[in-house]
Amino acid sequence: MFDERYKLAFKAYPYERSADQDASIPVRHPVVVMGGGPIGVATALDLGRQGIPVVVLDDHEGVGMGSRAICFAKRSLEIADRYGCAQPMLDKGVVWNLGKVFHDDRKVFEFNLLPEDGHKFPAFINMQQPYFEQFMIDEVRALQAQGAPIEIRGKNRVESVDVKDDHTVLNILTPDGPYTIEADWLIGCDGANSPLRSMMGLDFKGRVFQDSFLIADIRMINDSFPTERWFWFDPPFKSAGASTLLHKQPDDVWRVDFQIGWDVDRVEELKEDNIRARLDAMLGPDVEYELVWSSIYTFQCMRMDKFRHGHVIFAGDAAHQVSPFGARGANSGMQDVDNLGWKLGLVIAGKAPEALLDSYDRERIHGADENISNSTRSTDFITPKSETSRLFRDAVLHLSEKYEFARPLVNSGRLSVPCVYDGSPLNSEDGLPGGPLRTRPGAPCPDAPFQSGYLLDHLGDEFVLLGINTSVPSQLEDGGVAVKGFSVSAADDTAGHIAGRYLGDADTAVYLIRPDQHVALRMTKFDEATVRAGLRRALAKEVD
Amino acid sequence: MSALNLKPNIDGPDDFYEDLLAIHEGKSKDESDAINARLVLILANHIGDRDVLKAALEAAVA
Numbered sequence: 001m002f003d004e005r006y007k008l009a010f011k012a013y014p015y016e017r018s019a020d021q022d023a024s025i026p027v028r029h030p031v032v033v034m035g036g037g038p039i040g041v042a043t044a045l046d047l048g049r050q051g052i053p054v055v056v057l058d059d060h061e062g063v064g065m066g067s068r069a070i071c072f073a074k075r076s077l078e079i080a081d082r083y084g085c086a087q088p089m090l091d092k093g094v095v096w097n098l099g100k101v102f103h104d105d106r107k108v109f110e111f112n113l114l115p116e117d118g119h120k121f122p123a124f125i126n127m128q129q130p131y132f133e134q135f136m137i138d139e140v141r142a143l144q145a146q147g148a149p150i151e152i153r154g155k156n157r158v159e160s161v162d163v164k165d166d167h168t169v170l171n172i173l174t175p176d177g178p179y180t181i182e183a184d185w186l187i188g189c190d191g192a193n194s195p196l197r198s199m200m201g202l203d204f205k206g207r208v209f210q211d212s213f214l215i216a217d218i219r220m221i222n223d224s225f226p227t228e229r230w231f232w233f234d235p236p237f238k239s240a241g242a243s244t245l246l247h248k249q250p251d252d253v254w255r256v257d258f259q260i261g262w263d264v265d266r267v268e269e270l271k272e273d274n275i276r277a278r279l280d281a282m283l284g285p286d287v288e289y290e291l292v293w294s295s296i297y298t299f300q301c302m303r304m305d306k307f308r309h310g311h312v313i314f315a316g317d318a319a320h321q322v323s324p325f326g327a328r329g330a331n332s333g334m335q336d337v338d339n340l341g342w343k344l345g346l347v348i349a350g351k352a353p354e355a356l357l358d359s360y361d362r363e364r365i366h367g368a369d370e371n372i373s374n375s376t377r378s379t380d381f382i383t384p385k386s387e388t389s390r391l392f393r394d395a396v397l398h399l400s401e402k403y404e405f406a407r408p409l410v411n412s413g414r415l416s417v418p419c420v421y422d423g424s425p426l427n428s429e430d431g432l433p434g435g436p437l438r439t440r441p442g443a444p445c446p447d448a449p450f451q452s453g454y455l456l457d458h459l460g461d462e463f464v465l466l467g468i469n470t471s472v473p474s475q476l477e478d479g480g481v482a483v484k485g486f487s488v489s490a491a492d493d494t495a496g497h498i499a500g501r502y503l504g505d506a507d508t509a510v511y512l513i514r515p516d517q518h519v520a521l522r523m524t525k526f527d528e529a530t531v532r533a534g535l536r537r538a539l540a541k542e543v544d
Numbered sequence: 545m546s547a548l549n550l551k552p553n554i555d556g557p558d559d560f561y562e563d564l565l566a567i568h569e570g571k572s573k574d575e576s577d578a579i580n581a582r583l584v585l586i587l588a589n590h591i592g593d594r595d596v597l598k599a600a601l602e603a604a605v606a
Binding site for chain 1: 584585589
């Protein structure tokens, strides 16, 4: 009855019978999340921390095997930190800054990510996806112990849905047989092949790229590589394909990605002997290693027309899928959750109109399009689609060996950076002349040292009014929504990061910051009427 | 910001033309194509201004 689609890395939520299965009429829940992957669990964390009851349904009993997503960007760590589980990720993850680019048998150049000072988190960590998921599930368990209303139900497979105007009826299959529940809000986090999307007959449009990638995770036995990202265009080793990527993961594991083309025999290619033949050609005959995990994947750049369909909302790969170049899959899904959590929380609490959820659609479609555009460009550079495209690609690589100017044109994946919600209806007009572009309305707040910790520790979860070199009220309330205010003196940060990131040429600044740490409004000095109007706008309420 | 200059601007046009052909002398079609691609990129970077580059791309196609 239950076919295991994949093996588990961790059995994290074994099936348990729920009282709902014995209810005479279907139990109604405020929020049901379909899918217990990273995005579903993050959604549960966000809502559960707000005290909103949430039930996660997953058709397996834990975290799937395989490293899969391995690059987690600063923004994802900042979001995880808001949820309380970034420290174990940081402890486990590998930090890398140096990248090397090869063309055929030559190193054409190397780059350093040169991470900016004054941030709690590095630009990236590398870590196998199961760890990322497990650390979030650990946090769910910790919150549950404190009474947070989160439930994860393993081996609960949604068989069909009946979507109504203001709720959804879910028919679920379990090892004990079927049962039915209802959800005021249903969040689809059920991955790229989203069964929910199919059940609702919704479109998923874009480009399928005719290419496959063979992933091999190897544990080195008698050799090692530096903690760097190595990328080969047209690698010189036998049958390595059009590109090869070598990346360090924790536990002495290296990820090798071979781009092996479209017409491949998956069963044949995945035989250990054949994978080893490729690896031996790359590593040399004397290098010993253990093959930890391997897989072949293909990808597409697609998204749904709309992420919100009434009381059903999609997030993560279910809503949008990108190529793996640039680590924009899991990282963009985390930004979806960051964006959706507070909005849904306020709507459920009756403190914001449902229209606020339309801004999730608007802002995250903007994010998805940015990610799709970036990853499509990378794909076109890595796998030129025409003779002329290849001519220019090779010219760029050739020139980049000698001349610095060509290096920014080399595109082996533009690393995920958070989306700025330019043009969002939640933004107020920029009222800070001379303010830095990076903290304009719609932008995510950059971190900076503050007191003995970091500024972002004090932002998020609720609306915050941040005064810099000027005072703001410590509390403000509008229509039941509380705003916490505090002031900082830019002079306290002797390295000048707060001034550089938040003041620019201005002497003073006041920022209204959303619960997801994005800027809603900024101005020179506190003005109550402007702040109240900005808050109402950020809540999608009517503004006079 | 300057506009794309489509008026004569090269001092000694015949000399330049000779220099341009000279770098292709004895090269195969593939080699010449590669040289031209590199030349486009080098010149584009020198110009830098995106509006001028856009106008140049359009002028080349028209």
